[in-house]
Amino acid sequence: MQSHLPQLAPLRRECKLPETKTDLRIRGKFQRGKPVEFTFDGITVNAFEGESIATALLAADIVSTKLSVDGYPRGPVCHMGSCQECAVRIGGRKTLACKTKVSQGLQVEIDGLKK
Amino acid sequence: MTLEQDLIVIGAGPAGISAAITASQHGLKVTLIDEAPIAGGQIYRATPQEWTPNTNGSPDQDLDDGNSLRDSLSKSNITHLTNHVVWAVAPGFEVRAVSDSKEIKLTAKKLIVCSGVTERILPFPGWTTPGVIGLAASTNLLKSQQILPSREPVIAGSGPLLYAVANAIIEAGGKPVAIADVGSLFDWVVSLPKLFAAPALLIRGLIWRARIFKARITVLHRHHVARVYGDDKVESIELMPIDANGTPLPKKKNIKIKSTSLIVGHGLIPSLEITRLLKAKHVFRAERGGWIPELDAFQRTSVSGLYVAGDCGGISGAKTAALSGTIAGLQASFDSGMITEKIFQDLYAPTESKRNKAERFGKRMGKLMSIRSGLLEGLTPETIVCRCEDITYGQIMDAVNAGAADCNEVKAWTRGGMGPCQGRTCGETIAEIVTRQVGDRDKAGFFTARVPLRPCTIDALAPVCSYDDIWNSDVAKVATAILPAENTEYKNSKK
Ligand SMILES: Cc1cc2nc3c(=O)[nH]c(=O)nc-3n(C[C@H](O)[C@H](O)[C@H](O)COP(=O)(O)OP(=O)(O)OC[C@H]3O[C@@H](n4cnc5c(N)ncnc54)[C@H](O)[C@@H]3O)c2cc1C
Ligand code: FES
Numbered sequence: 203m204q205s206h207l208p209q210l211a212p213l214r215r216e217c218k219l220p221e222t223k224t225d226l227r228i229r230g231k232f233q234r235g236k237p238v239e240f241t242f243d244g245i246t247v248n249a250f251e252g253e254s255i256a257t258a259l260l261a262a263d264i265v266s267t268k269l270s271v272d273g274y275p276r277g278p279v280c281h282m283g284s285c286q287e288c289a290v291r292i293g294g295r296k297t298l299a300c301k302t303k304v305s306q307g308l309q310v311e312i313d314g315l316k317k
Numbered sequence: 318m319t320l321e322q323d324l325i326v327i328g329a330g331p332a333g334i335s336a337a338i339t340a341s342q343h344g345l346k347v348t349l350i351d352e353a354p355i356a357g358g359q360i361y362r363a364t365p366q367e368w369t370p371n372t373n374g375s376p377d378q379d380l381d382d383g384n385s386l387r388d389s390l391s392k393s394n395i396t397h398l399t400n401h402v403v404w405a406v407a408p409g410f411e412v413r414a415v416s417d418s419k420e421i422k423l424t425a426k427k428l429i430v431c432s433g434v435t436e437r438i439l440p441f442p443g444w445t446t447p448g449v450i451g452l453a454a455s456t457n458l459l460k461s462q463q464i465l466p467s468r469e470p471v472i473a474g475s476g477p478l479l480y481a482v483a484n485a486i487i488e489a490g491g492k493p494v495a496i497a498d499v500g501s502l503f504d505w506v507v508s509l510p511k512l513f514a515a516p517a518l519l520i521r522g523l524i525w526r527a528r529i530f531k532a533r534i535t536v537l538h539r540h541h542v543a544r545v546y547g548d549d550k551v552e553s554i555e556l557m558p559i560d561a562n563g564t565p566l567p568k569k570k571n572i573k574i575k576s577t578s579l580i581v582g583h584g585l586i587p588s589l590e591i592t593r594l595l596k597a598k599h600v601f602r603a604e605r606g607g608w609i610p611e612l613d614a615f616q617r618t619s620v621s622g623l624y625v626a627g628d629c630g631g632i633s634g635a636k637t638a639a640l641s642g643t644i645a646g647l648q649a650s651f652d653s654g655m656i657t658e659k660i661f662q663d664l665y666a667p668t669e670s671k672r673n674k675a676e677r678f679g680k681r682m683g684k685l686m687s688i689r690s691g692l693l694e695g696l697t698p699e700t701i702v703c704r705c706e707d708i709t710y711g712q713i714m715d716a717v718n719a720g721a722a723d724c725n726e727v728k729a730w731t732r733g734g735m736g737p738c739q740g741r742t743c744g745e746t747i748a749e750i751v752t753r754q755v756g757d758r759d760k761a762g763f764f765t766a767r768v769p770l771r772p773c774t775i776d777a778l779a780p781v782c783s784y785d786d787i788w789n790s791d792v793a794k795v796a797t798a799i800l801p802a803e804n805t806e807y808k809n810s811k812k
Contacts, residue, residue, distance in 0.1 A: 228463040228489045231375065235367030252365030257462040265447040266549045271736075272707040275549040277447030279704075279742075281454035281462075282359070283352065284435045286737040286772065287704060296772075301352075303365070 226261050240308035242267075242290075255299035255310060256281060256288050267299060269314030289313045322348045322396075322425040324649055325412050327403055327591060330358020331635045332627025332642035333431035334386050337395045339646025340429075343655045347395045348423055350414055352402040352771075356390055357383045358627075359433055359453065360635045362461040375488075378521075379460065386639075404769040406591050410622065415773045427649045429616075430592055431627040431642060434585040434606065437745050438474075439692050440710070442700050443545030444581075452478045452582025459485045467578030471554045473497040473542050474582040476686035477522060482580060484525040487532050494576045496529070497540035497556045499563060499583065499692065500685055508681045515636065515678035541692055542581060543571050551577050557695065564691030584686030586745060587629040593766035595620055601758045604684040605631035607745065608763055614669065616645035624649060632686065633679030640672035690749055702750075703743040705736020713747060717754050723762040724748050737772045740764040 227234075235251025242259060249258035256278040259267055266275040268289050278288035281300045288299040291311040299310075326337045329351035337349040349356075355363040361383025364370075390397060401414035401421065410428040414421050436453040438444070448467075452474050455466040459482070468491040472483050475498065483493050512519045529536065543557035543565070554576055558569040587606045589599065598611045598619035609631040616624045626645040627638035644665065651661040696702075698711030708731050716730040727733055727747055734740030734747060744764050751761040 226465040226468065228459070228465060231371060231377070232364055232463055233369045233371055234463075235365065250367075252367035253462060253464075257458065257464050260458070260466070261464060265551075267447070270445070270704065270707050274445060274701075274707065275447050276445060276704070278450065279438070279454060280436060280451050281457045282435070283771070284738065285704070285742050289737075 238304055238306040238308075240304050240306070240310060242310045243312045249304040251304070253304050254281075255290060255297075255302050255304055255308075257300075258304050259299065268312060269316055271314070273314070273316045319422045319424065320348060320396075322346050322423060323653055324348075324427045324429065325350065325410065325423050325425040326429045326431060327351075327406075327412065328358065328431035328433055328627070328629070329353065329356035329390075329397065329399075330431060330433050330627055330638060331361065331386060332433075332629075332638040332645075333358070333429070334390050335639045335642030336429045336431060336624075336626050336646040336649075337397075337642075338389055338393050339643045340650050341393050341395045343647075343650035345427075345650055345653055345655060348398060348425075349390075349395050350398045350401045350403055350412065350423070352400065354399050356387050356397060356399070358431075358635075358638075359457070361386060362457055363387070364461055364463060368463075382635075402771050402773065403591070404771055404773050406594050406770075408595055408620075410595075427622045427624070427653060428595075429624040429626060429642075429645045429649060430629060431625070431638075431645075432588040432591055432629045434587055434628045434632065435741050436582050437584045437586045437688065438581055438742070439583045439688075439749075440700055440702055440743075440746055441542045441544065441695055442697050443547070444542070445701050445704055446545050446547050446551050447549060448547070448551035448577055449545060449579045449581060452476075452482055452580055453585065454582075455482045455580050456485070459489065465489050465491050466580055467576075468492065469494050469576055470578035470580045471495050471497065471556075471574055471576045472580045473499075473540070473554075473556070474580075474584075475499040475689075476582070476584055477682055478582060480522065480525040480529060483529050483534065487528055487534075492532060493534050494574055495535040495537060495556070495572075497537045497542065499539070499541055499559065499689060501538045501561070504685060508685060511677050511681040514674050518634075518636075518678060537572070540572075541565070541695065542579065543695055545579055547577075551579055554579050559691060561689075562691035563689030564694050583692065584683075584688065585628065585632050586741075587631065588741075589629065590739070590766045590770045592618060592623070592625060592629075593763075594768070594770075595623055597623060597625075599763075602631065603687045603758075604680065605633075606683060606686070607688065607758075615648040615665075616641055617648060622652070631680075632683035633676050634682055636675040637672060637679040640668055640675055643668050644672065688745065688749065690753070693746065693749055702746050703731075703733035703736065703740075705738050705742070706732045706734075708733040708743075710750075713750055717751060721751070722755055723760065724751055724764050725762060727751060728764060734764050739767060739770070 247262045265277045268276045279285045283301045290299045323345040324347045326349045341347045401416045403414045405413040412423045436451045540556045541559045543555040546553045555573045557571045558566045592610045624645040626641040696710040700710045721727045
């Protein structure tokens with residue numbers, strides 16, 4: 203599928219798992235699940251089993267994850283399944299990124315059309 | 318599939334778990350439903366099953382408390398349905414939930430609703446920019462996903478979560494750029510006597526403040542977000558001084574701060590979709606979070622057999638939630654004839670006095686988080702109010718000026734509140750805007766609750782595909798039975 207987001211520069215970047223100070227993941231308290239790879243709008247994102255899609259995208263510095271009905275960029279707000287601003291598409295079906303866990307090879311697409 | 322129970326409890330937070338355990342101890346057949354994969358609710362939201370705790374991890378009070386609740390739950394006879402979203406509830410009581418494209422129907426004579434709260438975020442210009450996230454949302458990220466929402470965010474809004482989040486970020490190695498508190502230092506100081514009701518929590522709060530002070534983080538009291546700059550990502554944030562009501566003070570200087578993240582929240586709102594569907598009586602109490610179901614001292618609503626416990630009955634925090642859950646469980650057991658009045662009284666009295674004490678602290682916190690109407694005065698006509706439908710403040714004002722006299726009229730005229738979030742995000746704002754015109758929140762009313770309470774796929778509900786099949790399915794029958802008058806035309810045309 204063609205991306206509708208040519209103007210969103212951050213989305214175009216390859217996402218690595220930084221082990222540096224800029225990494226947002228808190229280490230120490232828990233041993234995360236197995237590393238997995240999925241794609242968001244064609245970009246490969248690294249994550250760990252157990253993480254939600256919204257968490258993995260946040261860690262990869264992808265904050266714009268949806269286009270609103272009028273085509274404005276939006277991203278997750280409530281991280282609890284209430285606001286619906288984290289909607290993405292998996293296999294064509296609308297899913298909440300904050301309520302769906304990542305899995306190996308998952309193909310996640312952006313929701314909404316640019317006007 | 319239909320499951321028949323004595324009691325259904327919706328929501329497995331501290332309130333729901335305590336209610337279910339108490340009722341089950343007294344012999345009721347109980348099912349506890351929650352959409353989360355693990356019990357605990359918001360404050361005790363667990364980390365994913367796939368993760369293992371490191372033994373040398375730092376101590377975490379909320380995690381320990383949550384684990385002990387989960388432990389008692391696993392030792393009980395309660396049927397705990399995880400990953401089940403309740404999408405409809407009918408009088409009598411019939412509860413419908415979906416999980417992974419399967420639907421389940423439960424029936425019971427008694428229903429305890431412990432559905433908790435959602436966060437109130439009042440709009441400001443630029444609040445829809447990606448990178449603006451909730452304060453409560455951040456606690457969720459920090460606790461259950463073990464991730465910083467940002468290393469250097471600006472944190473704004475009201476209530477204790479401001480400092481809880483700032484503290485957690487510092488602990489995890491980040492450094493908030495600034496904290497903008499809607500409340501004044503005075504608001505906090507006058508709260509102190511009430512806060513002594515829960516010394517452990519008070520001390521925890523003071524430690525947070527000390528750590529924030531030590532990290533030399535700017536705390537701006539009586540400040541609100543004036544505007545967020547950036548198109549597809551937050552670039553900077555402008556903060557403005559406000560008065561006690563939240564109204565901007567244009568004579569004082571605004572402050573512009575560079576940061577790619579804004580964490581913001583203006584308190585918590587009880588989740589009342591279920592009690593509204595069941596037509597329980599509700600009252601407006603700003604200091605308890607806004608609209609709340611009318612409850613007696615035994616957690617009973619105005620509908621027979623329907624009880625409410627926890628924050629969805631009025632903001633008061635986790636401790637009160639658990640105690641009110643226990644009371645609701647006791648009352649449901651008594652009303653079902655499982656315990657004598659003597660046993661009920663013996664168990665009720667000590668729990669009630671503990672609950673009342675915890676409430677003194679909790680209600681004060683609720684008050685610190687209550688809505689300040691002046692906060693909406695910085696809106697511009699272009700500011701989006703309803704995020705789902707992209708409806709602006711200007712469009713809503715046009716409707717109000719043209720005579721829309723309550724929330725539902727604004728919704729019908731503008732589509733504001735009609736999107737997939739069911740008005741959970743914009744409902745408070747639209748109600749406040751209408752209130753300015755009509756005088757009070759009672760007159761402004763609230764969005765009528767609708768099924769499905771949460772978006773769910775049609776194939777989960779009706780695995781049949783022609784319109785007539787869907788119409789004749791159970792789903793449609795429930796939907797039309799619950800839906801208000803406006804749908805009767807369609808109903809009649811089908812007769
Ligand atoms: C995102 C968030 C984070 C919070 N973090 C903190 C914190 O860190 N510290 C603190 O002191 N307070 C926090 N709070 C406040 C919190 O409400 C209380 O402290 C406490 O969790 C209240 O307990 P409760 O049992 O009343 O409700 P909750 O703990 O909120 O439990 C309600 C449960 O009901 C479930 N539920 C609701 N609707 C449905 C439905 N339709 N179908 C299925 N399940 C449903 C939810 O999944 C949830 O698990 C937070 C609130 C929110 C919204
Ligand atoms: S972030 Fe609000 S529903 Fe997912």
